[in-house]
Amino acid sequence: MTHRLSASGFDRSQLSRRSLLALSGGVTLAGLAACTGTTTTPAASGSASATGGQTITFGSGASDDVPKRAYQAVFDAYAASSHNTVKVNTVPHNDFQNNINSYLQGSPDMAFTWFAGYRMRYYAAKGLATPMDDAWAAVGSNFSDGLAKASTGDDGKKYLMPMYNYPWGFFYRKSVWAAKGYTVPTTFDALKTLAAKMKADGLIPIAFADKDGWPAMGTFDYLNMRLNGYQFHMDLCAHKESWDQKKVKDVFDNWKALLPFQDPNALGATWQEAAQSLGQSKSGMYLLGSFVTQQFTDAAVLADIDFFPFPAMAVEGQDAVEAPIDGIMLSSKAAGNAAAMDLMKFLGTAKAEDTYYSIDSSNLPVVKGADLSKLTPLNKKCADVIAGAKSISQFFDRDALPAMASNVMIPALQAFIKDGTVDTANLEAQAKSLYASQ
Amino acid sequence: MTTVAAPPARATRARGRRRSHILTTPDKATLAVMAGVPTVIQFVLIWAPMVLSILLSFMKWNGIKLSDIKPTGLSNYQFIVENYPPFWPAVAHNIIWLLFLACVATPLGLLLAVLLDQQIRGSRIYQSIFFVPVMLSLPLIGIIWQLMYARNEGFINNITGIANTAAAVDWFGNSSVNLWAALVAATWRHAGYIMVLYLAGLKGVDPSLREAAAVDGANASQTFFRVVFPAMKPINIVVVVITIIEALRAFDIVYIINRGTNGLELIGALVVQNLVGEGQVIGIGSALAVMLLVVSLVPITIYLSRVFGREQD
Numbered sequence: 001m002t003h004r005l006s007a008s009g010f011d012r013s014q015l016s017r018r019s020l021l022a023l024s025g026g027v028t029l030a031g032l033a034a035c036t037g038t039t040t041t042p043a044a045s046g047s048a049s050a051t052g053g054q055t056i057t058f059g060s061g062a063s064d065d066v067p068k069r070a071y072q073a074v075f076d077a078y079a080a081s082s083h084n085t086v087k088v089n090t091v092p093h094n095d096f097q098n099n100i101n102s103y104l105q106g107s108p109d110m111a112f113t114w115f116a117g118y119r120m121r122y123y124a125a126k127g128l129a130t131p132m133d134d135a136w137a138a139v140g141s142n143f144s145d146g147l148a149k150a151s152t153g154d155d156g157k158k159y160l161m162p163m164y165n166y167p168w169g170f171f172y173r174k175s176v177w178a179a180k181g182y183t184v185p186t187t188f189d190a191l192k193t194l195a196a197k198m199k200a201d202g203l204i205p206i207a208f209a210d211k212d213g214w215p216a217m218g219t220f221d222y223l224n225m226r227l228n229g230y231q232f233h234m235d236l237c238a239h240k241e242s243w244d245q246k247k248v249k250d251v252f253d254n255w256k257a258l259l260p261f262q263d264p265n266a267l268g269a270t271w272q273e274a275a276q277s278l279g280q281s282k283s284g285m286y287l288l289g290s291f292v293t294q295q296f297t298d299a300a301v302l303a304d305i306d307f308f309p310f311p312a313m314a315v316e317g318q319d320a321v322e323a324p325i326d327g328i329m330l331s332s333k334a335a336g337n338a339a340a341m342d343l344m345k346f347l348g349t350a351k352a353e354d355t356y357y358s359i360d361s362s363n364l365p366v367v368k369g370a371d372l373s374k375l376t377p378l379n380k381k382c383a384d385v386i387a388g389a390k391s392i393s394q395f396f397d398r399d400a401l402p403a404m405a406s407n408v409m410i411p412a413l414q415a416f417i418k419d420g421t422v423d424t425a426n427l428e429a430q431a432k433s434l435y436a437s438q
Numbered sequence: 439m440t441t442v443a444a445p446p447a448r449a450t451r452a453r454g455r456r457r458s459h460i461l462t463t464p465d466k467a468t469l470a471v472m473a474g475v476p477t478v479i480q481f482v483l484i485w486a487p488m489v490l491s492i493l494l495s496f497m498k499w500n501g502i503k504l505s506d507i508k509p510t511g512l513s514n515y516q517f518i519v520e521n522y523p524p525f526w527p528a529v530a531h532n533i534i535w536l537l538f539l540a541c542v543a544t545p546l547g548l549l550l551a552v553l554l555d556q557q558i559r560g561s562r563i564y565q566s567i568f569f570v571p572v573m574l575s576l577p578l579i580g581i582i583w584q585l586m587y588a589r590n591e592g593f594i595n596n597i598t599g600i601a602n603t604a605a606a607v608d609w610f611g612n613s614s615v616n617l618w619a620a621l622v623a624a625t626w627r628h629a630g631y632i633m634v635l636y637l638a639g640l641k642g643v644d645p646s647l648r649e650a651a652a653v654d655g656a657n658a659s660q661t662f663f664r665v666v667f668p669a670m671k672p673i674n675i676v677v678v679v680i681t682i683i684e685a686l687r688a689f690d691i692v693y694i695i696n697r698g699t700n701g702l703e704l705i706g707a708l709v710v711q712n713l714v715g716e717g718q719v720i721g722i723g724s725a726l727a728v729m730l731l732v733v734s735l736v737p738i739t740i741y742l743s744r745v746f747g748r749e750q751d
Contacts, residue, residue, distance in 0.1 A: 098715040101501050119716070126502055211611060211696050267700055268589055268611020406717035411524050414700040418613060429521040433513075437498035437721055 056340050058088045059109035059331075061096030070359035071113075077355045078346050084339045104128040108331035110340045116150040116160050116325040117398030118237060122438070123329075124153035130330040131157035132344045139348030142367045146392040150325055160327040161344045163356060164363035167382045168218050168322040168395070169309045171278065171292050172285040173301075176203075182284070188226070188254070188313045195261035198284040207283035208262035209274035210417055213410030216266075217396035218287055219258070220413060221322050223251045226313035230320040230391035237400035239435040244428035252422050254313070259420060266417055289324070290382050294362055305378060309385050321389040324398055325366065403434050488731070495724035514725035522722070528703035531617060535624070535704065536685035543625040544681050547632025552662065554633070555640045569634055571627040580694035583623050613701025620702055623691050628684060632677055639673035640666070679741040686734050705730050 058075070062068050068090060075086040089109055096103070096113075103112075104123060114120060123129050136158040140148060143162065151160040177183075180201060185191040195205035210216040225233045228247045235241040236248070263274065263283065271288060275295035278286045286292060287310070296302040309318045328347055334340040346352055353365035357374070364375075364383045375383060386392065397405035408430045416422045461469070495514055499507045518525050550568055554561045571579070586593045587609035594609065595601040609619040643666050651661040667674070689706030692698045698707025705726060712723030 100716065101718070105502065128502075211700075213697070213699055265589060265608050265611055267613070268608035268616075402716040403712075403719045406715075407711055407719065411699055411703075415523075418700070423523075426521060426523060430517075433517045433521065433722075434719060437719060438500045 054084050054339060056084055056086045056111060056337075056343050057109035057333075058086050059096070059103070059112035060088055060090045061093040061113045063090050063092045063096070066360045066362070070356045073359050074347070074352050074355050077351065078343060082342060082346070084342065086343065104331055108333055110334035110337060111328050111330055111343060114160070114327065114329045115394070115398055116162070116327060117394035118400055119398065119402065120151075120160055120329065121153050124155070124157070124159040128332055129153075129159050130332060130335045130340075131155075131159055132161060132330055132341060133158050134341050135161060135344035135348060138345045142348055142350070142369060144366075144368070144387065146386075146389055147325065147366055150392055150394065151327070160325075160329055161347045162325045162327040162366045163347065163353065164360075165323045165325040165366050165386060165392075166290040166363050167307075167309075167386050168222070168287065168289045169307050169382075169385065170285045170287050171290075171305055171307055173278065173281055173304050174306045175304050176281050176284070177306075184308045185311050186318070188311050191311045192257060192261070195258070195284070199261060203281075204263045204277065204283040205261040205285070206258070206263065207274040207277045207286035208266040209269040209271045210266045210414060211268055211270050213406070213414060214397055215271050215274075215288065216413040216417060217405065217409060218289070218322065219255065219262075220251065220409075221393060221396050222287070222310040223254055223258075223313070224248075225316070225320045225322075225393060226310060226318075227251055227254060227315070229315045230393060233320075233393055234399060237396065237404075239401070239404070239431050242428050243431055244424045248424050248427075252416060252424075255416070256420050259417070262417075267414060290364075290379075291362060293378065307378060307381050307385075316390070319390040320393060321385055321391075322393045322395055323386045323389070324395045325392070326363070401435055401438060404431055408434065491724045491731075492728055494720055495728045497721050497724075499720045501718055501720050510721065514721045515729075518722060518725055518729075524699070524703040524708055525705075525726075527701075528698075528705045528708055531702070531704050532685060532688070534617065535621065535688050536682065538621045539624070539628055539681050539685050542621075543628040544632050544677060546625065547629040547677075548636050550629060550633040551636030551640060555637060565633070565637065568630040570630070572630045572634075576690055576694055579623070579627075579691065583619075583691075583695070587619055610695050611700070616695070616701050620691050620695060624688065627691075628681075631680070635673055635677055635680070636670070639670040642673075643669050675741065675744055679737050682737040683734065686730060686737075 058071075060068070060071055062071055072088065075088065079085050091099075100114075100119075100123075105128065120129070124131070131153070136148075136151075140158075143151075147162050148158075151158050151162060153159045180198075182194060182197070185194050198205040208215075208219075221233060224236065227250055228236075232241060232247065236243070241247075263269070263277070266274070271292070272295055274283070274286060275288070275292050277283045278292070279296050279298075279301050290307070293302060293305060296305060309321060312318050328344065330340055330344065348367065350365075350367050350369040350371070353367045354371045357363070357365045357370070361374075361376075361379070364379055364386065365372075366386075372380060372383065393399060396409060400409075408427065412422060412427060494507075496509060496511060497507050498510045498514075554564055554568075558564075574582075584592070589595060589606050589608050589611070590601050592601070592609070595606050600606045607615060610616050647665050647669055648661055651665045656664065687706050688704050689698065689710060692702040692704055692707050693710065696702060698704055698711065709723055709726045709730065711717060712719050712726060
């Protein structure tokens with residue numbers, strides 16, 4: 001039996017039960033168009049009144065048990081150190097993400113869980129979020145430049161208080177590498193040489209899974225950033241750069257050289273299955289986020305896992321790292337609310353993040369001065385890579401328009417994995433149409 | 439003409455007037471509620487969304503402010519037809535889906551019904567077993583077929599001995615086989631549904647017809663194809679329409695496999711991808727839904743004209 005649902009909240013296109021029911025009821029499919037656009041009720045609505053600024057409502061998409069308890073512990077700590085209380089409103093994370101449009105326009109909670117990237121800047125630009133520069137003025141020095149950049153909207157104001165992140169990179173089993181005498185590659189050519197050696201040794205060099213569509217974006221992002229640089233990645237995601245140009249074609253050409261070393265059965269496998277292939281030493285390495293470690297329930301295997309960043313190619317060495325940041329935003333309802341701003345200040349402290357990490361250790365604290373002594377050696381290494389990064393990208397589906405990621409990139413990358421071809425002119429045509437409708 | 443027609447018309451009016459006097463005020467209120475409530479429900483849940491969808495299919499909208507709605511003419515349709523790579527595969531897959539249901543799944547349901555209509559022992563149990571797939575929830579169906587089709591752990595690859603070898607068939611991931619794998623799963627549900635309809639139909643056939651056929655010396659297959667099957671004409675029409683509509687709105691099984699990508703594109707799945715969730719592109723999703731609606735109207739119209747045409751006779 002395989003795990004069908006991602007454990008980490010990546011299944012964002014998973015339908016909610018309600019929308020499935022509406023569909024299978026089969027009234028008319030056309031009816032859906034208007035329904036989802038206009039009449040979907042927000043899954044959560046702020047109920048408590050915030051008179052006096054003493055009660056802060058908090059909409060949380062962190063519905064899994066561990067993160068839920070972690071947030072509660074943070075708010076308990078906040079309540080103990082201030083006069084304010086936080087009223088948490090938890091919604092299953094897929095519903096939370098799917099309904100965010102109507103949630104933010106309806107009666108949102110004052111603060112809510114969200115992530116850095118295009119969607120944060122988008123809602124900020126639409127006036128659905130409240131800037132938190134006051135809080136950043138107080139605690140901003142706790143964060144690196146990369147985090148500050150990732151928390152900034154298009155207007156230069158800060159809209160996000162980062163809570164944690166996790167890096168993407170290559171994960172491998174130390175024991176397998178030691179037995180075969182493999183060494184960590186720092187250049188793309190070394191990576192290809194190593195992969196060829198692994199293939200000769202009977203391993204699948206790079207575990208790979210793309211049944212769900214999104215994991216392949218990690219490979220695309222890293223190839224793009226290493227070939228064309230971080231800024232090009234951001235501009236391409238924002239569609240300030242054309243898809244139909246040599247730089248993008250180069251990404252796919254280089255990927256083509258890597259494709260024979262990636263698991264040929266990727267299109268039928270989930271990331272959990274690919275993780276098992278690494279855990280069972282059938283694969284040599286696996287390019288994924290550090291949440292891959294959730295799959296290694298055997299402590300001996302978990303202790304055997306190590307990490308290295310994506311090798312250097314053409315520009316910027318290994319400066320950029322893909323490390324999606326989750327954090328807290330303020331909705332339009334929190335405008336002028338001193339208590340909500342006070343909560344943001346608290347969340348930007350080492351105390352808050354230490355409290356969070358003490359319960360949810362699958363994510364890394366991002367604040368300076370956080371107690372790193374409790375981190376596992378692997379997490380420590382991951383945290384060091386992020387701390388040393390000059391730029392932090394958020395992953396394609398967070399940096400780009402979500403429709404571009406899910407409706408265009410997923411089919412395009414799956415087709416590329418299948419036969420090694422991609423039509424960049426068509427990608428550009430689709431991007432033009434989708435970005436124009438925002 | 440007019441002079442001849444006038445007296446009956448007057449008579450009808452007179453009768454109508456008299457009848458309206460008989461209705462008391464509570465009667466009128468009851469009638470108003472009974473006619474009004476379904477009308478309102480019909481309007482709110484069907485007509486209004488449908489009209490809005492049609493309007494939105496000619497607009498661009500980010501789903502945030504009503505003032506952001508901008509008319510774009512036919513550009514959504516043009517985009518779908520010219521620049522949206524999954525569209526034409528989806529059309530082809532819907533047609534394959536329809537042909538497969540019509541040529542395999544529906545006849546299979548009929549066959550099951552005919553077999554179970556004989557007085558065999560445990561007929562009820564078999565009926566229940568074949569009908570269970572129709573009642574199962576979507577996540578459960580996903581789990582069942584995952585157990586069947588998984589590359590290394592699945593039943594099919596293990597029973598054929600190719601699991602964990604290079605020859606193992608990737609039933610869900612290989613785009614040249616996954617559509618057929620999904621069609622088998624769809625047949626598994628559809629046949630049970632059709633079986634139940636035909637079981638009811640077979641029960642409704644007058645036994646004297648069979649006796650008459652037997653007296654005339656018809657053998658079993660002649661009796662079925664020449665007498666019983668034509669006698670089930672009303673059910674046959676319902677089944678044809680259901681098969682077409684099921685093929686057009688097919689989406690759930692491919693959605694649970696891989697959300698309708700990589701060889702499993704269907705128009706229904708594309709509508710969902712474009713309308714639900716963060717990847718929402720309302721104009722394009724609406725345009726896809728309208729296309730599906732227009733195609734669906736053909737069998738629906740035929741069906742309704744048949745049903746109401748007969749009632750009027």
